[in-house]
Each structure stands twice: as structure tokens, then as C-alpha cells.
Amino acid sequence: MREKVLVLDFGSQTCQLIARRVRELGVYCEIVPHDITVDKVAQNRPAAMILSGGPASVRDEKAPTMDAELLRMGIPTLGICYGLQLLTGLMGGTVEKHTGGEYGPATLEVDKPDELLAGLEDRLDVWMSHGDLVKKMPAGFETLAHTDDCRVAVMGNAEKKVYGVQFHPEVVHTPKGVEILRNFLFRIAGCGGGWTMAGFITEEVARIKEQVGDGQVICGLSGGVDSSVTAALLNRAIGEKMHAVFVDNGLLRAGEVEEIEGFFTEDFPLNMQVVDARREFLDALAGVTDPERKRKIIGKVFIDVFSRTAKGLGKIDFLAQGTLYPDVIESISASGGPSVTIKSHHNVGGLPDELGFELIEPLRELFKDEVRRLGAELNLPAKLINRQPFPGPGLAVRIIGEVTEQRLEILRAADAIVQQEMENWEGYDDIWQSFAVLLPVKSVGVMGDERTYANVAAVRVVTSLDAMTADWARLPHELLARLSARIINEAHGVNRVVYDISSKPPSTIEWE
Ligand code: XMP
Numbered sequence: 050m051r052e053k054v055l056v057l058d059f060g061s062q063t064c065q066l067i068a069r070r071v072r073e074l075g076v077y078c079e080i081v082p083h084d085i086t087v088d089k090v091a092q093n094r095p096a097a098m099i100l101s102g103g104p105a106s107v108r109d110e111k112a113p114t115m116d117a118e119l120l121r122m123g124i125p126t127l128g129i130c131y132g133l134q135l136l137t138g139l140m141g142g143t144v145e146k147h148t149g150g151e152y153g154p155a156t157l158e159v160d161k162p163d164e165l166l167a168g169l170e171d172r173l174d175v176w177m178s179h180g181d182l183v184k185k186m187p188a189g190f191e192t193l194a195h196t197d198d199c200r201v202a203v204m205g206n207a208e209k210k211v212y213g214v215q216f217h218p219e220v221v222h223t224p225k226g227v228e229i230l231r232n233f234l235f236r237i238a239g240c241g242g243g244w245t246m247a248g249f250i251t252e253e254v255a256r257i258k259e260q261v262g263d264g265q266v267i268c269g270l271s272g273g274v275d276s277s278v279t280a281a282l283l284n285r286a287i288g289e290k291m292h293a294v295f296v297d298n299g300l301l302r303a304g305e306v307e308e309i310e311g312f313f314t315e316d317f318p319l320n321m322q323v324v325d326a327r328r329e330f331l332d333a334l335a336g337v338t339d340p341e342r343k344r345k346i347i348g349k350v351f352i353d354v355f356s357r358t359a360k361g362l363g364k365i366d367f368l369a370q371g372t373l374y375p376d377v378i379e380s381i382s383a384s385g386g387p388s389v390t391i392k393s394h395h396n397v398g399g400l401p402d403e404l405g406f407e408l409i410e411p412l413r414e415l416f417k418d419e420v421r422r423l424g425a426e427l428n429l430p431a432k433l434i435n436r437q438p439f440p441g442p443g444l445a446v447r448i449i450g451e452v453t454e455q456r457l458e459i460l461r462a463a464d465a466i467v468q469q470e471m472e473n474w475e476g477y478d479d480i481w482q483s484f485a486v487l488l489p490v491k492s493v494g495v496m497g498d499e500r501t502y503a504n505v506a507a508v509r510v511v512t513s514l515d516a517m518t519a520d521w522a523r524l525p526h527e528l529l530a531r532l533s534a535r536i537i538n539e540a541h542g543v544n545r546v547v548y549d550i551s552s553k554p555p556s557t558i559e560w561e
Pocket residue numbers: 392393394395396438439440441442482516553556557558559560561
């Protein structure tokens with residue numbers, strides 16, 4: 050069984066960061082809900098547990114807690130911030146309110162290095178963010194470090210292998226934080242490490258082979274990173290038993306269909322078919338201007354086309370999807386409630402049950418950057434792996450108003466210029482997405498001596514870490530000038546270009 054660390058999620062913003070740090074140290078790790086049962090934990094046989102921070106106070110009646118039995122199972126445990134306070138209370142100590150709290154940088158004074166702080170200096174910069182303090186440690190614990198404001202900043206019980214830190218070792222503002230996590234994992238919990246992408250591929254290939262047996266798998270290929278890596282991995286595991294289906298919905302960027310088809314037939318051959326459904330999508334979108342209706346229609350037509358194709362392939366048992374880890378974590382929602390639908394996102398989900406597919410989601414344990422590393426390990430080229438995200442409904446949500454063949458052509462031409470110019474710019478690697486949008490507005494211009502009355506295109510270029518928030522990119526004026534001049538000259542039908550200077554929130558990245 051794979052060595053695994055469990056991170057119990059108490060609602061901290063940095064829960065995913067903890068998981069990534071652990072994985073970066075070569076130890077596989079999963080985030081689980083704080084109320085995970087003793088049985089579930091026992092099944093997982095974790096090498097260690099990490100209790101995350103959280104926004105609540107352990108002194109609140111409704112504060113999230115955990116089964117105290119988990120702390121008696123002999124599993125090496127590290128509590129971070131809220132996690133430290135929680136284990137203090139559950140093991141017989143007490144926690145009190147900190148008058149004023151301690152937020153931001155602090156200096157940690159090491160009293161006793163023990164194993165957790167072994168090899169580190171006596172004074173360390175750490176990042177604090179807490180309103181409660183450990184007043185009395187549980188029996189058997191000793192203070193390993195303090196700060197001016199916090200008497201018990203690190204405590205430990207070497208015999209039980211239970212430790213707690215009041216600061217956040219997972220954030221970059223705690224420069225030696227990774228060393229502390231390393232000590233916990235390797236010196237205290239005795240982890241072996243060595244979790245690598247190559248190892249992941251070997252394990253996953255074996256698992257997929259076993260799951261699929263003599264069955265057949267269909268895989269929706271969009272040309273994006275996630276579906277490409279999924280298809281490449283399945284190809285390695287089961288070859289011809291995977292049927293990749295690339296639906297050409299007529300809403301893709303210039304040259305995209307040819308590029309993907311060419312790549313997966315020649316450079317990286319796999320069992321793929323391209324389904325030309327351009328007419329079907331365009332017909333269904335005729336006369337539609339409402340963004341949500343467009344999205345719903347595209348989702349529905351996609352399902353129709355995909356289902357039809359699947360049926361045409363004979364008996365298919367499995368559907369492979371590129372679902373990623375952040376989509377599957379059952380985290381505590383900070384707001385406490387289901388979030389509002391801002392836009393209905395579209396992927397292969399929602400296929401009719403009658404198709405009876407069983408799901409294969411080989412990326413469901415990985416973060417995006419890990420998927421990129423996996424892609425590289427599978428020999429997919431950098432250009433494909435580092436592709437910008439592209440929305441499922443494609444250019445339809447970048448043509449404001451009705452989607453017609455003619456407007457698609459104008460947008461494709463403008464968008465291709467944005468792609469070219471951006472890719473040639475030295476700052477391109479820091480850009481999250483860059484594209485053109487066609488507005489339902491015409492403006493007056495003059496070209497030569499002629500009056501023109503033509504379309505307005507917007508250029509949208511954003512930086513972002515995870516698409517949850519984004520900022521408009523401060524592009525050099527020369528680049529903006531080139532984009533504008535080239536679009537107006539070369540994308541026939543556009544006589545004015547504007548640059549979108551809205552951040553997300555309050556705007557979104559896409560216009561619809
Ligand atoms: P918004 O516009 O909501 O977009 O700020 C956030 C990110 O999601 C992408 N996006 C989609 N991706 N299906 C997808 O797979 C969709 O329907 C979809 N809509 C938006 C968008 O490009 C951005 O990266």
C-alpha cells in the first residue's frame with residue numbers, strides 16, 4: 050500500500066498548501082474532512098496526520114472538531130495553529146483567548162530543538178495568525194519554542210509523536226517551514242518518501258489495467274492539458290482499448306483542430322477520432338444571445354454528440370475524465386453554504402446514466418502542476434502541457450451576442466494575432482490567459498479616405514494563480530499598440546480595439 054499522510058481539513062485557506070508541501074517532499078498526501086471516522090483512518094493506514102488551521106476558535110461550541118480517538122491510535126500527528134489548539138483541548142490541556150491576537154511575522158525562540166526543530170537555528174522567522182493561545186499543555190508535552198507573544202509556540206510529546214506548532218510552516222513567510230515539515234515527516238513519522246511522477250505512472254498504469262480488464266474506455270479529448278494527459282496515460286496503460294473522441298464544435302481557436310488532430314495522429318499516435326459537429330452546434334446556437342442559454346445549449350449538444358459517438362463504438366464500459374484533485378476535495382466551505390452558480394461550467398459530466406459508464410479519473414489525486422509534470426514524464430511536449438486554459442463552450446462565450454460563422458471568423462483572426470504577439474513577448478510565461486473578445490458594438494472609423502462602420506474587439510490578458518481571482522496584465526504600451534494595429538489591419542471587420550482593465554472579482558475572466 051502506498052505511503053500516505055492525511056491532512057485533516059478544519060477550513061484553513063492553506064490546507065491545499067500543506068498538502069502540496071508534503072507532496073513536494075516526496076510523500077503522498079490527501080486532504081480529508083475533519084470529521085473523518087476512525088474506521089476510515091484505519092483503512093488508510095496513514096504514516097502521519099496533519100491537523101490544519103482554521104478560521105474558528107476551539108472555544109466556540111460549533112467549532113469543527115475530530116474524533117479524539119484518532120489521537121490515541123499511535124499515528125504521528127502534527128497540529129498547525131487551530132490544529133494545535135484542538136489537540137491541546139482533546140488531550141486534556143486548555144486554550145484561552147489571546148488578548149489582541151498575533152498576526153503576521155514573529156520570531157520563534159527555540160527552547161529545545163527535539164526532533165521537530167532539529168538542525169535549525171535558535172531563532173527563526175515564522176508567520177503567525179491566531180486569536181487563541183495554549184494556556185496549559187496536555188500531560189506529557191513540553192514547550193519546544195516560544196515567541197514574545199506566545200509562550201507555547203511549539204510543543205511536543207516525543208513518546209506519543211504528537212506535536213503542535215502555533216505558526217504556519219506551510220507558508221512562504223515561514224522560510225524554514227519546509228524543514229520543519231521535513232523533520233516531522235522523516236525524523237518523527239519515519240516516512241520513506243520517494244513519491245515521484247515516474248512511480249505514480251507505474252502504479253496508475255497497473256491500476257487502470259486491472260480496473261479495465263477486457264473492457265473498453267471512451268475518453269473525451271479537448272486538447273487541454275487535463276484531457277490530453279488523461280488520454281496519454283490511458284494510452285500507455287491500455288492502448289487501443291481507449292477510444293479518444295475529439296468533438297469539433299466549431300467554437301475552437303484558429304488552427305486548433307488541425308494542431309490537435311495532427312499531434313495525436315502523428316507525433317503521439319493514439320486511438321482517436323475527430324467528430325465534426327460544427328453544423329450541429331451552430332444550428333443550435335442560432336439566434337441565441339443569452340450567455341447562460343448558450344452554455345446550456347453547448348453542454349447539451351456536446352452530450353448528444355458524445356453519446357451518439359459512444360453508441361457507435363459498440364460496447365463501452367468506462368468513461369475517462371481529467372478531473373483534478375482540487376475538484377474532488379470535500380473541504381469545508383468557508384462560507385458554510387453551497388456556492389452560487391456564477392457560470393455553468395461545462396465538461397463531460399452530465400452524460401445520461403443509461404449509457405452506464407463507470408468512471409476512470411486517473412488525475413483525481415493530482416494538482417495542476419503535478420499534472421503538468423506527469424504530462425512531461427509521458428513525453429507530451431511543453432507547448433501542449435503549458436497551454437492556457439480554454440473554456441468548454443469555446444469562442445461562443447467570447448462572442449458577445451449571437452454566434453454566427455461570420456463572427457467566428459472575425460474573432461478567430463483577431464484572437465490568432467493576440468496569441469502570436471503574446472507568445473512572442475518575453476513576459477508570456479507569467480500570463481494566465483490572453484485572448485480576444487468580439488463585442489456586439491459597431492463604431493465609426495476611417496481607413497484610407499473611407500468611412501468604416503465595423504466591429505469593436507476587446508483584448509483580455511490576465512494574470513492569476515488559480516482562476517479564482519485574476520488581475521489584468523500591465524502590458525507594455527508598445528505591445529498594446531502592436532496588438533491594436535495588427536488586429537485592425539489584419540482581422541477584417543474590426544476597426545477599433547479596447548483593452549480590458551477589469552480584475553476578478555468583481556469581473557470574471559471570460560466575458561460571458
Ligand atoms: P471565469 O470567467 O469564471 O473563468 O472567471 C474562470 C476560468 O475558467 C475558465 N472557464 C471554463 N472552463 N468550462 C471550462 O472548462 C467552462 O465552461 C468554462 N468557463 C470558463 C475560464 O477560461 C477561466 O480560466
